[in-house]
Each structure stands twice: as C-alpha cells, then as structure tokens.
Amino acid sequence: MRTIRLLLLALLILAIPVASFAQFGVSIVIAPPALPVYTQPMGPADGYLWTPGYWAYGDEGYFWVPGTWVLIPEVGFLWTPGYWGWGGNGYAWNEGYWGPHVGFYGGVNYGFGYGGVGYEGGYWNHGAFYYNRSVNNVNVTNIHNVYNRTVINNTRMNHVSYNGGAGGINARPTQAEQTAAHEQHRPPAALQTQHVHAASTNHALLASVNHGRPAIAATAKPAEFSGHGVVAAKRAGAPYRAAATRTNENRATANKAAATRTNENRATANKAAATRTNENRATANKAAATRTNENRATANKAAATRTNENRATANKAAATRTNENRAAANKAAATRTNENRAAANKAAATRTNENRAAANKAAATRTNESRAAHAQSAPRAQSAAHSQPAARQQAAPRPEARPQSAPRPATAAHSQPAPRQQAAPRPEAHPQSAPRPEKKPPGGKEQPRQ
Numbered sequence: 002m003r004t005i006r007l008l009l010l011a012l013l014i015l016a017i018p019v020a021s022f023a024q025f026g027v028s029i030v031i032a033p034p035a036l037p038v039y040t041q042p043m044g045p046a047d048g049y050l051w052t053p054g055y056w057a058y059g060d061e062g063y064f065w066v067p068g069t070w071v072l073i074p075e076v077g078f079l080w081t082p083g084y085w086g087w088g089g090n091g092y093a094w095n096e097g098y099w100g101p102h103v104g105f106y107g108g109v110n111y112g113f114g115y116g117g118v119g120y121e122g123g124y125w126n127h128g129a130f131y132y133n134r135s136v137n138n139v140n141v142t143n144i145h146n147v148y149n150r151t152v153i154n155n156t157r158m159n160h161v162s163y164n165g166g167a168g169g170i171n172a173r174p175t176q177a178e179q180t181a182a183h184e185q186h187r188p189p190a191a192l193q194t195q196h197v198h199a200a201s202t203n204h205a206l207l208a209s210v211n212h213g214r215p216a217i218a219a220t221a222k223p224a225e226f227s228g229h230g231v232v233a234a235k236r237a238g239a240p241y242r243a244a245a246t247r248t249n250e251n252r253a254t255a256n257k258a259a260a261t262r263t264n265e266n267r268a269t270a271n272k273a274a275a276t277r278t279n280e281n282r283a284t285a286n287k288a289a290a291t292r293t294n295e296n297r298a299t300a301n302k303a304a305a306t307r308t309n310e311n312r313a314t315a316n317k318a319a320a321t322r323t324n325e326n327r328a329a330a331n332k333a334a335a336t337r338t339n340e341n342r343a344a345a346n347k348a349a350a351t352r353t354n355e356n357r358a359a360a361n362k363a364a365a366t367r368t369n370e371s372r373a374a375h376a377q378s379a380p381r382a383q384s385a386a387h388s389q390p391a392a393r394q395q396a397a398p399r400p401e402a403r404p405q406s407a408p409r410p411a412t413a414a415h416s417q418p419a420p421r422q423q424a425a426p427r428p429e430a431h432p433q434s435a436p437r438p439e440k441k442p443p444g445g446k447e448q449p450r451q
Contacts (some may be wrong), residue, residue, distance in 0.1 A: 033092065036160040039236075042231075069196060082106045085107070102177070
C-alpha cells in the first residue's frame, strides 16, 4: 500500500507545472529580507545570460544566492527568475525556469533588465543574443552583439523580494505571462543547482549573519565565490529586522509549526490526490468501457447496415447487369438473325441468277449445237410415186479457192423446182457458201441450165 501511495505521489508531482511545483515545499511564515543593492560583474563571454540573486531558505533561515552569469542552455531560451509568493498561510518559493519567453516572476524588481515584467536586457536575433548595454555590464571588445536602449522603470523603486502578504508586491500575471507559463520549460541547469548548494553552505551568506548585506552579492560564473569576479553588496535593500522582532525560539517554533502543518497538508493532499486518482481511474475505466460497448454496438449496427445496403446494391446491380446482358444478347441474336437472313437471301438470289444465267447459256449452247447438227444432216429422198424433179446436186465442199458451181440438170415436164441443197457444215476456217441457183427467166418457165 505504501509503495502504491509513493507511486501515485510521484505521478502527481510529475503532472504539476513547474511554476506551481514549489507550492509543495515548506511554507515560511516569515517574509524574506529586502534585495541588497549591488553592481553587476562583467559578463564572461558571448552566450551567457544574467540570472539575478535572491533569498533562499535553509535549515538556518534565509541565505543569499548571489546573482551570476549562466551559459544559455539552448538558442532562443530566456530565464524567468523565481520568486517568493504568499500562499494564504505562509510564503512559498516558485522556482525559476528556462523557456522561449519570460513568464511571471511576482512583479519583483530584480534589476539588470528584470524590472518586474518581462526582460529588457537583450533579445535573440538569427541565433545570436544581443545585449542591452544600458542594463548589462559586457565587454564590447569580446562581445559585439550589443545595443543601447534606455529602460524606463515604472515600478516604484523598492527592494521588496516577495509577492503578496503583508508589505508584498501586489502583482498578478498578464495573459502573455500565463501563456508563457504553459510553454515547454527547462529547470535550472546543473551549474545553477551547484551554485545554490554552494551558497547554502557558506555561513557568511546567512541573512542572520550579514543582516541583508552579503559579502558575495554576485559572481561572474556559477559557484565561483572567490576571485576578481566576485562583487560585494553596497548596502542592504532595507533595514534588517531579525525575524520580524521575534526571538529565535519563536522563529523555530513558528517554523516547526509551519513544517508540521505543511506535512499534514501534504499528507492530506496526497491522500486526497490518491483518492481522486482512484476515483478518476474507476470513472475513466467505466466511461471507457461504456464508450467501448457503445462504439462496438454502433460499429456492429453500422457494419450490418452497410452489409445489407451492399447486398441490396449488389443484388440490384446483378439484376441490372442480367437484364442488360439479356437485352444485349437478344439484340445481338436478332441482329445476327437478320444479318444471316439477309446474307442467305442475297446468296440465294445470287445462286438463282447464276443458275439462270448458266441455264440460259447451256440452252443457247444446246440450241446452237442442235442447229448446227441439223444443218449437217443429208436431205430426204423423194418418193417414187410423186417424183419431183431431180434433186439438185449438192455442191462439193469448197476448197480454199471457191470452185465453180456445177450446171444444174434439165427438169422433166411438170417438174417442180428442186429443193435447195443443204449447206455443207462449215470448216474451222470460214468456207464460202454454196452458189445460189440462177433465177428463172421472165415468163415463169424454167430455162434449161447451160
């Protein structure tokens, strides 16, 4: 059970934004001292950004964390200082962070460009940081990205180091600062953490020892508390009052009571957080299961609807295709039938014409052959009772040169003219026709042929 609680606490801490993380620290009922007055040491090189000093709290009370130059961890990042804020029953420290924009830092005027809102000490331009010489102490021989712009500080000149509570700064975050607080952040770098640890172990930096005027107010580099880069405070920001005139015993008692309340509040908060986490988890699981079932039912219903629609569409499309195919087949069959019928009629007509022509040609050929054969046959003999005049002698076949026709014989009394002799069949060459018999002389009687 304890392991589960620790795990839930770890998850809860990881989910808390950086700006509110310090709310789980110890609340201090004593306000931090005023900010000391000091000068800024010269920047060591290009790429370093000034982080102002502040009062931190340890086992022996408040101690001063000197301001220092820190190497910027990423191009485009700026530093948002931490600050003390009143939380209703004490002061809590809100940790600073790196980010693309400067967020809310309690309206505290840390100086050197941090006038309470935003940062006027420089800006990024095409991957290079430009320093405002009016608020930064930089060596222009080594650093060339510099400019001068007068910073007008509208904040009432004071050195109050906390927000809210009795005597604190009354400032609230702007919309831009709230937006910056929700951007991607980075916690203080490792050298910054070492710097704070070194300050916590330096007895001279305790407020109860230096009375608000630390001998090491600022350094050129983190955790380097000796050498030419160390700057001492000129004076305290305000008259120091030891624990607001309380005795050390009262301070210890107040701090112990505050620590007890903090632990109790932390335990209550952890228990409430664990309870809310379990309740939220159960609610989330139930809601997820409900959504899953609803989504499954909706998906099944939608799938069934789509299946029915697809099936109806497929059936309709199939029926349409069948009807179209049937109509196309019928049309094609009718077309083929008409084409075949037309082709058959045309072929029959062609064959009829060819047969008729062939028959006519054959008939003409046979007629010609019959006529030729008839012409070649011999003449019939005359009967004895009715003897006719002697038949005309047939002319001999004509040679190549035309022969002289033979003289006709004299006819008997009452003889009729002899029938014309049949023409001999023509040879391959065109033979001359037989000579015609001479005409009768006038008077009707036939003259004897010479």
